[in-house]
Amino acid sequence: xxxxxxxxxxxxxxxxVSPAMSQDASQPAVTxxxxxxxxxxxxxxxxxxxxxxxxxxxxxxxESFVAEGDAIAAENRKIEAELIEExxxxxxxxxxxxxxxFQPLANAFDQKVQTLRAAQDAKERSFTSRRDNAPRQxxxxxxxxMEQLMKDQGAKMVLDRRFVIVMDGAVDVTDQAIALINANVxxxxxxxxTTGADQN
Numbered sequence: 001x002x003x004x005x006x007x008x009x010x011x012x013x014x015x016x017v018s019p020a021m022s023q024d025a026s027q028p029a030v031t032x033x034x035x036x037x038x039x040x041x042x043x044x045x046x047x048x049x050x051x052x053x054x055x056x057x058x059x060x061x062x063e064s065f066v067a068e069g070d071a072i073a074a075e076n077r078k079i080e081a082e083l084i085e086e087x088x089x090x091x092x093x094x095x096x097x098x099x100x101x102f103q104p105l106a107n108a109f110d111q112k113v114q115t116l117r118a119a120q121d122a123k124e125r126s127f128t129s130r131r132d133n134a135p136r137q138x139x140x141x142x143x144x145x146m147e148q149l150m151k152d153q154g155a156k157m158v159l160d161r162r163f164v165i166v167m168d169g170a171v172d173v174t175d176q177a178i179a180l181i182n183a184n185v186x187x188x189x190x191x192x193x194t195t196g197a198d199q200n
Contacts (some may be wrong), residue, residue: 022105027136036060040154040155041153041155041168041170041171042155042156042157043155043156043157043159043171044149044150044155044158044159044165044172044173045154045156045158045159045160045161045167045172045173045174046146046149046158046159046160046161046172046173046174046177047160047162047172047174048135048138048139048160048162049135049161049162050174050178051138051174051177051178051181052091052134052135052138053143054178055181055182055185056181056182056185057138057141057142057181057182057185058138058181061084061138062133065130065131065134065141066129067128069127069131072120072123072124072127074121076120079120083112083113083116086109089104089107090106090109093105094106101139109162122154130179141185142177142181142185143148145180145181145184145185146158146177148180149173149176149177149180153173161174
């Protein structure tokens, strides 16, 4: 009993501690890795509609379509005015000609009207198709930059905001995407894109 009491007093006084019960003061305490907060998101979200509307490239594309649409409308008004003038001239000539002589002139005018109308309709359809497809072409142009943004952020995927129902706002990198596009892509008035224009 006396030996037991002596050993117990040593333990209580810190004089006898087993390796399992002690820790070297020179070794830092082992803590759980803080990967939960520092880990990069695997998925990034970009609002490509906003990127298209707010980036310099997107705005220039939109401006080019506005200018082209205005030009087509002005051309249509000019053609309409010329046809009205020509029709009025034919009406006056009709008073001086017999029906048989006038008919070829009337037929030629009708054919001219139909040909011009078909050409302008085709031009407008082409314009509308290209305008509607502009956001998709924009995405193709900036695809390498989105890939670069994904790699820089350590993510594995970039999704369009339109296809996301619920998300954490921290994964929305639209502002970064717009800044990256503005810094790397411009477009000439002729519609040719130039990458790396700001990199000297």
